[in-house]
Amino acid sequence: MNPRIPKLEALLARIKTNASAPRATSAPVVDAAPVEEPAIEEPMAVAPEIEVPLESRARLVAAPRVAEQIEVDEIEAEEVLELDDRHVVNDESPAPSPAVDAFAATTEMNVSNLPLPQEPDEAPPPSSRRPIAEPAETPQEAQIAVTHTPPPESGKQVAADVLSFDDDLTGVREAQPPRAAPAPPAPEPSIQLQSMRSPAVAPAARDEMEADLAAPDAAEATAPPPGPLPELRAPRVESAHDMPAVQAGTVAEVSRPTRPVAAAQVAELVGTVKPSTPKTFGELLDDALSL
């Protein structure tokens, strides 16, 4: 008996256990514990591809690449298929998938007789080789599911079959009929200031020195005093007589400044000017020569 058969059986049992176990989250949970896969003998060189429901695009992109690498490299080199965590698929349904059952059934009999399922090859985007979803190292990180947006595919841009040039590019445009002037925007509705009122504010605490006064109504406070309005003064101009009010018989009341009363001593003279009264001819001559 091949010593790897017990390993394969153990792996199969573990796969069944994992498949039957309920999944808590919809995030792609990857079992942290590595699964040691049994080696497959030469007759069992090709392991059947597990047809599992894929839940994300990341799985669609990454998984076949790894599986193909295993098929090409490992099987040819060691003729051993090692299943890793990427083969463990997070499934919403607790029931085991038919592919797993079939795989388990065929493993006990003769695996080599099973037809290999064909899976369409989908090439990953050439511009990005990085894994879209990094495997979680701890269960706590696995709980925090972060869905990354796949990088945009880049590559050669295929030109359209028919080239179409925009008119703005060529600069050739057809004459547009003159448009009518746009109608002016409708005036905005005026704000009704009367409807705007200050929010009600609680009156301040009254001081003990305040007295109660009869608060008049707002209309009464701004209303003019009763009785006829006082007449306004006529302008102090000469042409006031030509005004209609004057012609109608109203006499203008002109205020004029009061004339100053003649005062006896408006200017006060301090001291006296000594009159020149020379007594001698020499004094007279000295005064004359001082000029």
Added chain:
Amino acid sequence: MASSVDLSGAVRFDLQSGTVRIGDDEKGLVVPASVLGALLSSASLDVRSKVGRDFGAHIGRSVARRAGSGRSLLEADLERATTLLAAELAVAGLGTCNLERWGRALVVHVTDSPIDSPDFVASLIEGALSAATARALSTALLSDAGGVRVLVASERGALRVRGWIEQGTTWSDALVRLQAGGGS
């Protein structure tokens, strides 16, 4: 009280020698006023002024001599000084004069002068007072209407009054302007 002036011996005629002595035995000449007037009218202003000052200096020395001295003249009252000046003008036949006070300004009013040359009269008064008082003074012709009025002032004051009168200012306004400070 009217003061009197002793004019005895003012003019002495020596008939033997045919000379006329005036003042301090200085020879004089009896010349018709018209001749002197004609001579002055034909002379230039500077000549007239010089003749007038020299003639006035002779009169001034006579005034001072009659006053006793120049200091006596200055200490004399106005009436005495006026009489002495007027007497000497009269002996010379140049008319008479009055002294006028316009504020502090001294104006000599010369009347009845036979010489019809106001600037000559002004120079005559200037020379007479300068010689009589030994003061540096100047005169300015104010008016020749009704006599000749001459302002006696300092050289600067007389010069300013001459300028104002030449600009058309009346002599009375010029005197007021002069005593008010004389802003030009």
